[in-house]
Amino acid sequence: MQVINYPSKKDWQQILTRPTIDMDELEEVVNQIFKEIKADGDKALLKYTWFYDRIKINELEVSAEEINASEQEISKELKEAMAIAAGNIEKFHGAQFPKSESIETTSGVSCWRKATPIEKVGLYIPGGSAPLFSTVLMLGIPAKLAGCSEIVLCTPPGKNGKIDPAILYASKLVGIDRVFRVGGIQAIGAMAFGTETIPNVFKIFGPGNQFVTAAKQRVNKVGVAIDMPAGPSEVLVLADGSAEPAFVAADLLSQAEHGADSQVILLTWDKNLVDKVLAEVEVQLSALSRKGVAELALNNSKIILVESMEEALDMSNEYGPEHLIVSVKNESEVINLIQNAGSVFLGNYTPESAGDYASGTNHTLPTNGYAKAYSGVSLESFMKSISFQKITEKGLLELGPAIETMAKAEQLDAHCNAVSIRLQKIKEEK
Template sequence: MKTILNPLKKEWKKILERPTKTVDDIEKTVNQIFDDVKRNGDPAVHKYTALFDGVSLVNTVVSEQEVKEAIGFVSEELKEAIQLAKANITKFHTAQKTEKIHVETAEGVSCWQEKRPINKVGLYIPGGTAPLFSTVLMLAVPAQIAGCKEIVLCSPPNKEGKIHPAILYTANLCGVTKIIKVGGIQAIAGYTFGTETIPQVYKIFGPGNQFVTVAKQLATKHGVAIDMPAGPSELLVVADDTANASYVASDLLSQAEHGADSQVILVSTSKNLIDEVSSEIQKQLLALPRVEIATKAIDNSKSILVENDEEALDLINEYGPEHFIVCTNNNDYFIDNIENAGSVFIGNYTPESAGDYASGTNHTLPTNGFSKAYSGVNLDSFTKSITFQEISKKGIQTIGNAIELMAEAEGLQAHKNAVSIRLKDLK
């Protein structure tokens, strides 16, 4: 990690740049694949699966038999761990349910709001260098709680044309209605336009690489909603001399191993801690199976020394991290004042990986600074709010004149007439 000492505020933007390609670099490829899938459906999807995943498949839909076989390959210990995580995620997301809101805004004017599920959702589960069965929990559990009728899952196949058994086990456990062995841009294109095999959906969920992120953004141009722009993973840790350097290093590496384009940042008021963490990273890095990937991510990452907590907070809010770990003598200051973060982890014994798996919070979070405007996935992500209103005779008399005046002032005579004709009948 590169160490930067007391950077000037005018330098922050440059220092905090993500190691990602621009949309322009990727969009041409995404557009070409979208156009092909839109015109040719499954044959185009199969072509890109062969090209990018190195496997030619005649049938991409996972059968019940494949699911049964996969369940047998998952150890009982892992099944129990997944079930524990599911229980905690279910508990936290069920608590997010809200009751119908009903208000009489004026005499005779009743307004209310109800939430209804998004009926057709598409889940994207990365399966390349790391088969993220945990993401199945994070997406399928709230979709099921919300009452989504169709929960479709796409995940890239391996070289043998299979999806990781733990993904299939978890999908089956969480009520996924259809599982398809397709990944990458072609999966997002399938969700966007629909093919003979991949249903068109109303909203696409799930993280992915930079190509998947741009594909999801392009899907919105074709009338399909997305959860958020969620690309390469990132973590920012703010820590001081009260933090445990080995813990901090382990957290930084836990995100660095996601991918070569991941980024981790340490912000500290202590040069001594920065040096200790740097030393710990080198020790722990060499023991990781994904050392090559983590090393590339660490090369994209930074340790930043700042003067005080106030400066640290300003810098963190400017960055808007996906994951934010607070491990200082002044935790409450950061907790109370953080404005831009996807999910916050507090204290020496709250590793970011707890949120990735089993604490109950959701790990599908906005990256690349989008936490300034986007929330992470939650129960509301799978619902939409519908407003209702019912006006009585007394009610239209109460607010009718105001409507007439406002409509006339905007030059919309038919709007005014829709009220006037009713008021006339009530005289």
């Protein structure tokens, strides 16, 4: 990890730059694959699964028998852990139902909103070197709670052409029975446009690599909604002398092992903490099964020493991290100054892993600075609101003249007349 001491504010933008990719070149690849999916459907999906993953598959949809069999292929301990996580996720998201109240904005003018589920949603579950069955829980549970009538799940197959049993069991646990063995750009295209086997959806959810992110951003331009532009994972740890160096190092490495393009940052105003964390990173890194991946991510990562807590918070808000871990003495003071973050983890005993798996909050979060404008996935992500209004004769008499005046000022005579003709009718009947 690169150590940067007391940087000038003018250098922050350069210091906080994320690893970048050539999006123009990626978009050309995405466009070509999408073009073939529209023309050839399932045939294109099979072609690109072989082209990218060197996996030949005969059936895109996973059978009910295979989903049911997954229960026998994973341990009792994992099933129990999933049940605990699912329960907490359901509790947290179940409390998020929006309230709908009718507001009388003017006497006789009532307005309200009604939340309704998005009918058809697609869930993308990464499943390459690390099959993320936890994402099935994070997306499937709120989709079911919201009442989405059709839920499609796509995940890449392993080298044997099968889906990891933990992903299948998680799907069964949350009640998703339409699972397809297809990943990458082709999975996003299939859910966006539909094929002979995979139905199209109205909104696509889920994290992924740079190819998946580029594909999601592309379909968003052609009318298919997405949760957010979620790319490579990242964490920023804000720590002072009260932080445990071993805990800080563990949290940095927990994100670094996600992928070579992940980024981890430690921001501190305690000079003594820097060397302690670096030493712990070296010790813990050597024991990781994904050491090679984590090492590559650490090449993109930094420890930044600043003058004060206030400066650290300013820099953190400028970065807008996906995950923000706060290990400081005066925690309550820091909370009030956090403006940009996907999800925040407070105190020495709140590892980011808890949010990834089982505390109840959602782990599908905005990355790459999008936390400045986007929220993480929630129950409302799977819903949309429709506004309603009801105006009585009295209400139109009260509000109508203002509408007429504004319509005339915009030279929209028909808008004005839609009110005037009603007002005239009311006056005639009196």
